[in-house]
Every structure is written in C-alpha cells, then in structure tokens.
Amino acid sequence: MYTIVIFLTIFLGFASSQTIPAAIPLTVRSPYFNSWLPSTNGVSLNGKWPTFWNGRVLAWAGFVRVDGQTYQWFGRNNITTILNATTTSYHLTPTRSIFTVSAGPAQFNATFMDPIEPSDWVRHSLPFSYLFIDTLLTTDGNSHSIQFYSHSYALWVTGNADNVVQWDTTDTTSSIYHEASRLNKQPMAETGDFAEDSTAYYAMAKQSGLTWQTGFVDDLINQFATKGALADTKDTQFRPITNNNPTLGLAIDLGTTKELSNAVVWAIGVVRDPSIRTVASAGIESRSTYFWTRYQNISEAIDDFLLDFPNAYDRANALDTKIMIEASAVSPEYVKLVSLGLRQTMGSMEFTTGNAKNNASDIKVFMKDVGVSGRVNPVNTMYAALPALLYLNASMVPYLLGPLLDYQSTSAYTNTFAAPDLGTTYPTALGNNTNTILGAIENSASMLIMTFAHALKTGDATMADRYYNLLKQWADYLVTNTLHPSGYETDDDGLRYPDMSNLAVKGIIAISAMSKLAKALEKPNAEIDMYKNKAASLASEWEKLAVSTSGFVTSTYGDSSNWIMPYHLYSAKLIASDIISDTVFTNQQKYYETQIPQAGLYGLPYDSHNAQRVRSQWLMFTAGTIADKTTRDAFISMVHAHAFSNASDAPFPGMYNAQSGKTFSLSGPSSPVQGSMFALLALNLPNKFIELPLYKRARKGAIAGGVVGGVVLLVAIAALVLFWRRRRVREKAVRKKEDIMPYVGVGPSAPGGHESLQNYIGNTSFDNGEVRPFTDLPHPDVNPNAKGTIPPPPMSASTDLQTTLQGSSSKSPSRTAASGTPQPFSPSRSFLLTNSESWIGMHSRRGSTSSLNASSVAPGSSSAGQQELFVEVQQLRREMEELRARQGADEPPPMYRHLDTE
Structure with missing residues (x-):
C-alpha cells in the first residue's frame, strides 16, 4: 500500500512554482464541506490556515512530537515553544493531496484523501474525508519516541463565529469521535456560504495509545x-467560537519507533440532515443524504468509514491510476488539470434519498453552483461539468437531470422552454417558474444535449422516453428560434446581441440530438425526419451566415470584425453528430493557429466582445474540437498556465483576466464547471446502441405475440368451423346408412385436443382480454403513480464494469446491505462488456412452447379438419418464432443482481 507513497517522496522532490496551483484541495466532499490550502507563496502545510473556498479560515491543525520536541506540520499556533516542520514536497492526484513533511529526525507523508466512489453511491454520498500519516521514516535510522496530534475548531458549522456552539464526544465499539454544531441550528439556512444546520465530526479508530480532549485550543x-497525550476530558462550557476557541482534539502515541506498522488515520466530516428541501409531486419534501439508506445512526457510519480505510485507499489509488494513465496519453499538463478539477466537481453535488431513508431506489442528485450564484442544479454549470460525470459514471446524469425534468413536467411550470435551475438559493430547490426567456435557447439546448449524451454513453433511453414530450416541446422551441436568436443571451456574462453564432449552433446541435433520440425511441418516421431534416437545413444556413469569407466563425452573423470561440461545437463531437461539416472544424483550427501567438498569457477570450475574459471550461471544450495535437495542446497549456500559477488565490476558478490572471466577481472558485477538464477523456468513451426501455420492448413483444396469437385463434376457429361442417356432412351420411343398416355404435374419440394458445403466444398474460407486458416497470404508461421516479439506469461502461448474463429468479430491483449502489436497470443484452467485474444478472423466463405432435391428435381419429389444424398451427408457430426473433420479443424480463463493492 505504501510503496507508491515512498516512491513519490523520493522521486518528486520539491515541487517547482510552475506546478503549484493557487490553492490545493484538502477536503472537497460537499457544498459545505470544502477546504483548500492557499499556496500562492509556495507549498507549506504549516504557517497558514486551510480555508473554505471563499477564503474564510478553517482552524484545522496537526502536530508531531519527536523525543519530547513538538513540531507543527499543519496549520498555525501562537505558542513559541512549538517548532515549524518543513513541507519538502507535494503531489496531486484526482482523489488525494500528498505532502512530505520533515520534523526533526522524522519524515512522513500527510495525505488528504477524498473518496470518490462512482460505483457505490452510499460511500460516495458520505460527506467524510481521510487525513492520514504514512511512510514514517527516521533520517538517522534510529528509533525515536513519536506522537501525533490533530484538532479542528467548530468553524465548519456556522458562518458567524459569534454563534454559540455545542459539542460532545462519543465512544463506540470501534472509534472515538467528537461532534460539534450550533446550539440553535437554522434549518436550510446559509451565512457566508456556510450551512447553519450542519454537524462537524472528527474521529479516530480505537487503538492503543489513542487519547482525546475538548476545550480551549x-x-x-x-x-x-x-x-505527548491528551487528557481524555470534556469541556462542557458551550460558548461562541470566538470565546476561547472550543477545539476538538485527537492524539496517538506510537511509542518508540523508526517506522509505521499502520497508517495514522483521522476521519473528518460535515453532515446535514435533511440536506435539501425540494418540490415533489406530493408537494414540498425534505430529503436526506443517500448514505442514510445503509446506516441507522452516525456512529455506524463513522465506524464503517474508519474500518473501510484500507479498501477506500485501494479504490482511490485504482481510480487515480486509471484517470492519470488515460490523461497522460494527452499530455502531462492535462494530467495535472484532471487531477485538480475532479474533486470540486464531485464535491458540488449531494446524493439524496427520501426523508424516510428506507428506500434506496429513491435517488435524486442536487448540485450547488459553488463559487458563482449558489443556484440549485444550474443548467449551464451542469452542461460544463458533464464530461466528468460521463467519464466517471454516466448513470449519475439522469438523477441530476431528473429533478429538473420532473418539476418542468408538472403544471407548476408554464414556460415552453427549459428553466435555468431548480431554485436560486441552495439548499432550497422549489423550482423556477419565472420568465427566463433570455436563457431559453442556452438552457433548452443544454438539456437536450445532456439527455442524449447520457443515452448515447449508456445505451439507456429510459429518461429520454419518460420525458419525451417535454424534450420535444423544447426541441420545437429551438426549431423556431435558434437560427436567428434575438432577445436572448449567452451564459457568458449575459452577452446579448442579435444573431449570435455560438448560441445558434448550440441550438442546432440540440435539434440534431432530438432527431437521434426520436429515432432511438422508434417515434414515427415523419417526426424523426422532421428533426433530422430541420437540423440539416439549419446547419447549412448557419454555415452560410456564421462563417466569414476567411473561414472563421464570427461572433455575430456577417460581422467579420468580431470572432467567437465556438466551443459549443464540442457537443457535436460528444454526441457523434455530423450536422456541422468537417470544413468548419478544419478552418476554425487554422484560425486558432493564427490567434494563439496573439493570445494573452492565460488564454484566448471566448468572444472578441469580451476580449479580456477567459473561461477555462470553454478553452477545454474548444480543445476537444481540434484534431491537430500541437494546436489542441496549446489550449490545454493556456488553462494549465493559470491553474498552476499564483496569478490569483482562488481555488481553480473558471473565469479570469486573459493578461493578468486576476479573477472577477463570480469567477467561480471551486466551481463544478471544472468537470470540463475531462472533455478530452469523455470523447474517448464508447457510444452504445440505444435500446428502447425494456418496458417498451416487452410491450412490443407482448403485442406482437398477441397479434400472432390472434391470427392463430382465427385460424383455429376457421378450422374448427370447417371440421364441424365436415362432421355434419358425415353425420348426415351415417344417419342415411342407419336407415338402411342396424345400429352398431361408434365409440367416442379418446381424450385429445390442442395445447393452449397461451403456449404459442409466449410470455404474455391475459387479464380481461388485455395483453400485459412481462413486468410493470415504473413508467407513466404502465404505472401512473410512478411519476418522477426514474428507474435506476445501468452503470456506465466508463466505470470499467462488465455486464454478464446469468441466472436469477428475481423480477424486481433489490438492494443488499453490502452496497448502496442503485440497482442497475438493464436496457439490453447489447450492453458492452469491459472487464472482469460483473454486476448485472439476467435470466430468461420463457413460457412453455412445447410443440404439438401426433399424439396430441385424438387416437383413432381420421378427421381431416384436425390434421389440417395441426399443420396450420405448426406453421404459425414457426412463423411466430421467426417474428419473435426479429422483433426481440423473446428478450427475458429484467433481472437484477447487486453489485457487491464490499
């Protein structure tokens, strides 16, 4: 486990200023659990306080005592007898920030690790992080008396340090933890971006040498x-944070040693319950963080988090390795950017369940527009973050889009275009029904593109099918308004000009996405062709209007004195749309080659109307549209130059000055838009064949079976009528003979007859004459009470999971206590296989289709009608089997087996 860390210590040395970001992520797990190490003056864990994303100090500290001398290796203090340790190197990965520290004769690594768990949403939603010490070495090779200590203030739980806080210490079977909160919590309230209803925790696993204390710092x-140890005593005088700084401390005595046998691990977390207040079909509901579906109380969660540390480390290391190896195929600078951007993207979201906490299938994800507006599920931000979500696990996307789609499907929403968000102030998500027509094209196009991108990368059309009418409404709006946008604005600082080229092309690409969705969902050909042809004609017109005679895209139609970085062309690449000709991409690349030498130190502006403003997300989207490696890497270098500089002290902001690098108001420190750093990796994801949702395919099979069954029934009736008529003829002949011959009797036929027609129709049941599909999955047409619940979709192939087909007797989703990952809804047998970890089980539940044979005809019967019926049914059965094979009616019903991530 520790070999890699030792190697990093030896290999990396001290990081140069060119590779130091303005702020290094420490813990970024939720909108309210977010800490960074300012590093504009170099990397040093001690001598400065960690801060919240907005710059507010978080008094979190760490000390080590070696042979009786105490050193501070993290944070600050005012005690003169404490010496400063030295940070000698640091290393950044997507989930970890690793610092090498020297304190007297002791050297060790201090690592801050944020578990990102794309395949286990219970663990991912648990808002805790690890701080751990490992790879302890002594420079002289001798053993020394060594103790470690760390503490945290209660500053996590309020934006006003004058508020009174309370705290306590709990001793469980396997851990010791402190907790702190406001004495009088304010539900769903913020002060200075801090939640006023949160509880902070600081914990360690029980072990020899562990001591604790609360009190004045x-x-x-x-x-x-x-x-060298704490007093194991509680301070019971609750007070404001500004009054003698109430502090939560945990220490461990390692004894006399020269190396570690096990890592020293602290767990730190900030929990809110409930975590979101949102609109639902039954009214307003409060929702809890998803991890509560596994744990009965916070003690269970903390114990499990600490016990799981070795496994969590291995999973984090595996994810880091995968991302960094794939990013290294692009460039070394790109590796650093994806490493810096992932945690703030994932840390902006909260995975939630219903307040009852007992329904693991009830999942909704909410994103805060951290660092900018504070809105809930901001569409423009989600659009920028999409590449990271698709790359990690595209199955997250419908749970993030779902709350928006569900709300806008109700009568409460009256606009004909998409809303920009689900509410203006996180964590209250009560919908946005205001007249937001200025962003109508941007938001409608974003929602269509994101919906289709999810379907394309997963093969799952469940969400698109459920909300098809709403998506169609937005597509129709774009058909009418996108080519000549007038009275609309972009997401970029509200630029508002007539005929903006970049805005128009985004709408055209969205219409193309709609045509692909309609085709995947097997809508009428006329509807498919309408969107396809409209997108093609609009694209052709757009190229004539937007492309200058010199070949570059102008900011507004016909004005070659201005230009635009048409970053929305990236979406065409992402969804495999060829609606925009290759010539546009080629000529635009050539134009960039002429502009790069003239660019500011930190990049090209996104629009010549705003020539001093750069947005990192759009630079990276643009890089994804460029085929030439040199030109593409120049855009990557522009983003890297600012991210790893001391031009500003903001945590990886999204917007800044092209020349100075200084940030603007609402520049987006710690913003989820940096999920855009994964734009190039997302383009490498395989596109899946999009299947109809299973309930639709099952219904089609049932209907096909019903049609064939009806034909069989009609033929059988006709045959029986023919048999009856011929039998009447024979009976008349017999009666004529009886008039001549004495009665000798005719014995009755032996029991025989024909197999039930149900066996020929297949796995279809009948109820009062209605043909029903295999299973009643939650879909409006099948279960009208299921509105707003998206069936759990399949995990993305990008998570390197494999689909297998294997036996199961279950008909419905199930969940085990071992994992909280939503049960995957299996849309098709064609789901791609990617590696050895299997997680979907399917099993065929076929009805009996025993064929008729000669013994099924009454022995001794010479009825020509029965023989003809037998032949006819056999032929129909063969035709039915062929029809079923062609139509997929023989697909088995969905079966589920839980993904065991334990």
Missing part, C-alpha cells in the same frame, strides 16, 4: 506538547 496544544 491552547490548553490542548500545551497538554500534548508536555505529555
């Missing part, structure tokens, strides 16, 4: 410096 530090 200086008392705890002096206690540790003097004794």
Whole structure:
C-alpha cells in the first residue's frame, strides 16, 4: 500500500512554482464541506490556515512530537515553544493531496484523501474525508519516541463565529469521535456560504495509545506538547467560537519507533440532515443524504468509514491510476488539470434519498453552483461539468437531470422552454417558474444535449422516453428560434446581441440530438425526419451566415470584425453528430493557429466582445474540437498556465483576466464547471446502441405475440368451423346408412385436443382480454403513480464494469446491505462488456412452447379438419418464432443482481 507513497517522496522532490496551483484541495466532499490550502507563496502545510473556498479560515491543525520536541506540520499556533516542520514536497492526484513533511529526525507523508466512489453511491454520498500519516521514516535510522496530534475548531458549522456552539464526544465499539454544531441550528439556512444546520465530526479508530480532549485550543496544544497525550476530558462550557476557541482534539502515541506498522488515520466530516428541501409531486419534501439508506445512526457510519480505510485507499489509488494513465496519453499538463478539477466537481453535488431513508431506489442528485450564484442544479454549470460525470459514471446524469425534468413536467411550470435551475438559493430547490426567456435557447439546448449524451454513453433511453414530450416541446422551441436568436443571451456574462453564432449552433446541435433520440425511441418516421431534416437545413444556413469569407466563425452573423470561440461545437463531437461539416472544424483550427501567438498569457477570450475574459471550461471544450495535437495542446497549456500559477488565490476558478490572471466577481472558485477538464477523456468513451426501455420492448413483444396469437385463434376457429361442417356432412351420411343398416355404435374419440394458445403466444398474460407486458416497470404508461421516479439506469461502461448474463429468479430491483449502489436497470443484452467485474444478472423466463405432435391428435381419429389444424398451427408457430426473433420479443424480463463493492 505504501510503496507508491515512498516512491513519490523520493522521486518528486520539491515541487517547482510552475506546478503549484493557487490553492490545493484538502477536503472537497460537499457544498459545505470544502477546504483548500492557499499556496500562492509556495507549498507549506504549516504557517497558514486551510480555508473554505471563499477564503474564510478553517482552524484545522496537526502536530508531531519527536523525543519530547513538538513540531507543527499543519496549520498555525501562537505558542513559541512549538517548532515549524518543513513541507519538502507535494503531489496531486484526482482523489488525494500528498505532502512530505520533515520534523526533526522524522519524515512522513500527510495525505488528504477524498473518496470518490462512482460505483457505490452510499460511500460516495458520505460527506467524510481521510487525513492520514504514512511512510514514517527516521533520517538517522534510529528509533525515536513519536506522537501525533490533530484538532479542528467548530468553524465548519456556522458562518458567524459569534454563534454559540455545542459539542460532545462519543465512544463506540470501534472509534472515538467528537461532534460539534450550533446550539440553535437554522434549518436550510446559509451565512457566508456556510450551512447553519450542519454537524462537524472528527474521529479516530480505537487503538492503543489513542487519547482525546475538548476545550480551549491552547490548553490542548500545551497538554500534548508536555505529555505527548491528551487528557481524555470534556469541556462542557458551550460558548461562541470566538470565546476561547472550543477545539476538538485527537492524539496517538506510537511509542518508540523508526517506522509505521499502520497508517495514522483521522476521519473528518460535515453532515446535514435533511440536506435539501425540494418540490415533489406530493408537494414540498425534505430529503436526506443517500448514505442514510445503509446506516441507522452516525456512529455506524463513522465506524464503517474508519474500518473501510484500507479498501477506500485501494479504490482511490485504482481510480487515480486509471484517470492519470488515460490523461497522460494527452499530455502531462492535462494530467495535472484532471487531477485538480475532479474533486470540486464531485464535491458540488449531494446524493439524496427520501426523508424516510428506507428506500434506496429513491435517488435524486442536487448540485450547488459553488463559487458563482449558489443556484440549485444550474443548467449551464451542469452542461460544463458533464464530461466528468460521463467519464466517471454516466448513470449519475439522469438523477441530476431528473429533478429538473420532473418539476418542468408538472403544471407548476408554464414556460415552453427549459428553466435555468431548480431554485436560486441552495439548499432550497422549489423550482423556477419565472420568465427566463433570455436563457431559453442556452438552457433548452443544454438539456437536450445532456439527455442524449447520457443515452448515447449508456445505451439507456429510459429518461429520454419518460420525458419525451417535454424534450420535444423544447426541441420545437429551438426549431423556431435558434437560427436567428434575438432577445436572448449567452451564459457568458449575459452577452446579448442579435444573431449570435455560438448560441445558434448550440441550438442546432440540440435539434440534431432530438432527431437521434426520436429515432432511438422508434417515434414515427415523419417526426424523426422532421428533426433530422430541420437540423440539416439549419446547419447549412448557419454555415452560410456564421462563417466569414476567411473561414472563421464570427461572433455575430456577417460581422467579420468580431470572432467567437465556438466551443459549443464540442457537443457535436460528444454526441457523434455530423450536422456541422468537417470544413468548419478544419478552418476554425487554422484560425486558432493564427490567434494563439496573439493570445494573452492565460488564454484566448471566448468572444472578441469580451476580449479580456477567459473561461477555462470553454478553452477545454474548444480543445476537444481540434484534431491537430500541437494546436489542441496549446489550449490545454493556456488553462494549465493559470491553474498552476499564483496569478490569483482562488481555488481553480473558471473565469479570469486573459493578461493578468486576476479573477472577477463570480469567477467561480471551486466551481463544478471544472468537470470540463475531462472533455478530452469523455470523447474517448464508447457510444452504445440505444435500446428502447425494456418496458417498451416487452410491450412490443407482448403485442406482437398477441397479434400472432390472434391470427392463430382465427385460424383455429376457421378450422374448427370447417371440421364441424365436415362432421355434419358425415353425420348426415351415417344417419342415411342407419336407415338402411342396424345400429352398431361408434365409440367416442379418446381424450385429445390442442395445447393452449397461451403456449404459442409466449410470455404474455391475459387479464380481461388485455395483453400485459412481462413486468410493470415504473413508467407513466404502465404505472401512473410512478411519476418522477426514474428507474435506476445501468452503470456506465466508463466505470470499467462488465455486464454478464446469468441466472436469477428475481423480477424486481433489490438492494443488499453490502452496497448502496442503485440497482442497475438493464436496457439490453447489447450492453458492452469491459472487464472482469460483473454486476448485472439476467435470466430468461420463457413460457412453455412445447410443440404439438401426433399424439396430441385424438387416437383413432381420421378427421381431416384436425390434421389440417395441426399443420396450420405448426406453421404459425414457426412463423411466430421467426417474428419473435426479429422483433426481440423473446428478450427475458429484467433481472437484477447487486453489485457487491464490499
């Protein structure tokens, strides 16, 4: 486990200023659990406080005592007898920030790790992080007396340090943890971006040498410096944070040693319950974080989090390795950008379940527009973050889009275009029904593109089918308004000009996406062709209007004195749309080659109307549209130049000055838009064949079976009528003979007859004459009470999971206590196989289709009608089997087996 860390210590050395971001992520797990190390003046864990994304200090600290001398390796203090340790190197991965520290004769690595769990949403939603010490070495090779100590203030739980806080310490069967919160919480309220209803936790697993204490910060530090241990005592005087800084401390005595046998691990977290207040079909509901579906209380969650550390480390290392190896195929700078951008993207979201906490299939995801507006599920931000979500696990996307789609499907929403968000102030998500026509084209196009991108990367059309009418409404709006957008604005600082080229092409690409959705869902050909032809004609017109005689795309039609970075062309690449000709991409690349030498130090502006403003997300989208490696890498270098500079002190912001690098108001520090750093990796994801949702295919099979069954029934009736008529003829002949011959009797036929027609129709049941599909999956046409619940979709192939077909007797989704990953809804047998970890089980539940044979005809019968019926039914049966094979009616019903991630 520790070999990699030792190697990093030896290999990396001290990081140069060119590879140091303005702020290094420490813990970025939720909108309210977010901490960074300012590093504009170099990397040093000590001598400065970690801060929240907005710059507010978080008094979190760490100390080590070696042979009686105490050193501070993290944070600050005012005690003169404490010496400063030295940070000698650091290394950044997508899930970890690793620092090598020297304290006297001791050297060790201090690692801050945010577990990103794309295939286990219970673990991913648990808002805790690890701080751990490993790879302890002594420079002289001798053993030394060594103790470690760390503490945290209660600053996580309120934006006003004058508020009174309370705290406590709990001793469980396997851990010791502190907790702190406001004495009087304010539900769903923020002060200075901090939640006023949260509880902070600091914990360690029980072990020999563990001590704890709560109280005035200086008392705890002096206690540790003097004794090498804490006093195991509680301070019970609840007070404001500004009054003698109430502090939560945990220490461990390693004894006399020269190396570690096990890592020293602290767990830190910030929990809110409930976490979101949102609109639902039954009214307003409060929702809890998804991890509660597995744990009965917070003690269980903390114990499990600490016990799982070795496995969590291995999973984090595997994910880091995968991402960094794939990114290294692009460039070394690109590796650093994806490593820096992932945590703030994932840390902006909260995975939730119903307040009852007992329904693991009830999943909704909410994103905060961190660093910008604070809105809930901001469409423009989600659009920029989409590449990271698709790459990690595209199955997250419908749960993020779902709350928006569900709300806008109700009568409460009256606009004919898509809303920009689900509410203006996180964590209250009550919908946005205001007249937001200025962003109508941007938002409608974003929603269509994101919906189709999810379907394309997963092969699952469930969400698109459920909300098809709403998506169609938005597509129709774009058909009418996108080519000549007038009275609309872009997401970029509200630019508003008539005939903006980049805005128009985004709408055209969205119409193309709609045509592909309609085709995948087997809508009428006229409807498919209408969107396809309209997109093609609009694209052709757009190229004539938007492309200058010199070949570059102008900012507005016909004005070659201005230009635009048409970053929305990236979406055409992402959804495999050829609606925009290759010539546009080629000529635009040539134009970039002429502009790069003239660019500011930190990049090209996205629009010549705003020539001093750069947005990192659009630079990276643009890089994804460029075929030439040199030109593409120049755009990557532009983003890297600012991200790894001291031009600003903001945590990886999305917008800044092209020349100075200084940020603007609402520049987006710690913004989820940096999921755009995965734009190039997302383009490498395989496109799936999009299947109809299973309930639609099952219904089609049932209908096909019903039609064939009806034909069989009609033929059988006709044959029986023919048999009856011929039998009447024979009976008349017999009666004539009986008039001549004495009665000798005719014995009755032996029991025989024909197999039930149900066996020929297949796996279809009949109820009062109605043909029903195999299973009642939650879909409006099948279950009218299921509105707003998206069946759990399949995990994305990008998570490197494999689909297998194997036996199961279950008909419905199930969940085990071992994992909280939503049960995958299997849309098709054609789901791609990617590696050895299997997680979907399917099993065929076929009805009996025993064929008739000679014994099924009454023995001794010479009826020509029965023989003809037998032949006819056999022929129809063969034709029916062929029809079923062609139509997929023989697909088995969905079966589920849980993905065991334990």
